[in-house]
Amino acid sequence: MRPPLLLRSGAMNTDDWTAFGAIVTAVGxxxxxxxxxxTTRKAAAAAADSADTARxxxxxxxxxxxxxLTPKLTFSLIRVGSNRLRLTTTLAGPVGLDHLDTITITVRDEAGRDHSARPHYDEAMRTELPSVIWxxxxFSPGVDGVAAPGRQSIIRSLERGNFVHRQMDNSEPPSWFQDPGDWVDGYWEAKLRLHAVCEVEGHRPWxxxxxxxxxxxxxISDGSDEMEIPEQYR
Structure with missing residues (x-):
């Protein structure tokens, strides 16, 4: 018999090929x-980006x-007495905003002046200062739930097209003002500055x-404390 042929050095037998195939398969x-x-990461990132964009x-x-939907509020102020005024607040729009649940109106101090405490203010003056409306x-304290000093008034439930009146008084000078006439003269032509926070359920405040x-x-600088009503309001 002829002797079996020997595999040449370096040749792979069946087991080697099987192992190699397994390795290739595993690598694959x-x-x-x-x-x-x-791919999943990229898809997730793309989905996240898409969600962020959508948000x-x-x-x-x-x-x-x-x-x-920013409320269109109109305000008018008329004098109805020597120390009495009437503020009318109307919800004029816009279309799509049918009503407001609450309107919190705050009287702002005059612009452009610093009314913080001065070094020479004594304790009584510093205590009184926060209650001064410059x-x-x-607003008239004690009327329509207004608390002293009358800086804020709350209107509840106002429908579009309707209006509400609020009673107001002349502002009062701080106790250290010796001549009330100086106070009145200082605000003779000053506008009433208002800040209104409008709220309705389901929306952020405006x-x-x-x-x-x-x-x-x-x-009238005649020694009295009376205020003369301007002729057009007599």
Whole structure:
């Protein structure tokens, strides 16, 4: 018999090929897994970016809609007595905003002047200072739930097209003002500065600021404390 042929050095037998195939298959599985992982990561990142974009667009639309629904409040101030005024607040619009649940109106101090405590103020002056309204008028304390010093009034439930009256008084000078006439003269033509926070369920609050024409008062410097009603309001 002829002796069997010996495999040449370096040749692979069946087991070697089987092992090699298994390695190649395993590598392929790993590569496929890595590719699938990165594909999933990219898809997830793209989905997240898409979701972020959608949220941003939705927020932009909500902000735009909120701006378009900003309440159109109109204010008018008339004098009805020597120390009495009447503020009328009307919800004039916009279309789409049918009513407001609450309107919190605050009288702002005059602009451009610092009324913080001065070094020479004593304790009594510093205590009184927060209650001073540096402007022509204040809400009447004790009327319509207004608390002293009359800086703020709350209107509840106002429908579009309707209006509400609020009673106001001439603002009062601080106790260290020796001549009330100086106080009145200082605010003769000053506008009433208002800050209104408008709220309705389901929406973020809106803030409306306004400056309302002052009907004016004239102080009679004859030793009395009377205010003369301007001729057009007599």
């Amino acid at each position: 599985v790993v590569v496929a897994a890595v590719m699938a992982y990165w 941003e667009v939705a927020q932009i639309e909500r902000d735009r809609w909120h701006r378009e 402007g022509p008028a204040r 803030i409306v600021v306004a400056e309302v024409a002052n009907p004016g008062v004239e102080y």
